[in-house]
Amino acid sequence: MTSNKEATISTMENRLSLSSFVRYPDxxxxxxxxxxxxxxxxxxxxxxxxxxxxxxxxxxxVKKVYKNEEKSIELSPSFEDGLIKIIADDLGHIRIVCEVYDYNIYKETCRISFEVDQTFLPNFIKELEEIYLELGFRI
Incomplete structure (x- = not known):
């Protein structure tokens, strides 16, 4: 199953975008x-x-972070290093952390983090829900 939809958190200077989803048949x-x-x-x-x-x-x-029921959520790759992490503080600020690794001849690492207001999460959650439904997940 696939989804061509995109889930985004974006400001003028910072952006996280998840797209081109493929759920493997197995x-x-x-x-x-x-x-x-x-x-x-x-x-x-x-x-x-x-x-x-x-x-x-x-x-x-992500929903629990938005409702202040959890302080953070992390998504890690299956067999590799890296992560996407969403962290909330007590003032309604959300820190987005994205860390990726590429193992070629040399190991390359990129870690990007930025802060946004909590009000950016509802649209991100809505977009993720649409993607999950297209991929056949129950919400």
Whole structure:
């Protein structure tokens, strides 16, 4: 199953975008692309893989962070390093952390983090819900 929809958190200077979702038929994992940008750094079309169970829990975790029921949610790749983390503080600020690794001849690492207001999460949650439904997940 696939979804061409995009889930985005974006300001004038910072952006996290998840797109090009593919759920593997054997229910082992979900693949998607990450685009992230901060003031000075950018990640473009990085392929990210996550176990089905971790990916399935990510949406509920984002909802709990928005409702202040949890302080953070993290999504990690299945067999590689890296993460997408959403962290809330007590003042309604949300820190987005995106960390990716590329293992070629040399190991390359990019870590982007930025802060947004909590009001950016409802649209992100709505977009993720649409993606989850297209991928065949129950919400």
């Amino acid at each position: 229910d082992s994992s979900v693949k998607f692309c990450i685009n992230a940008r901060s003031h000075f750094f950018e990640i473009k079309d990085f392929e990210f893989y996550s176990d089905i169970s971790l990916f399935n829990n990510f949406l509920n975790g």
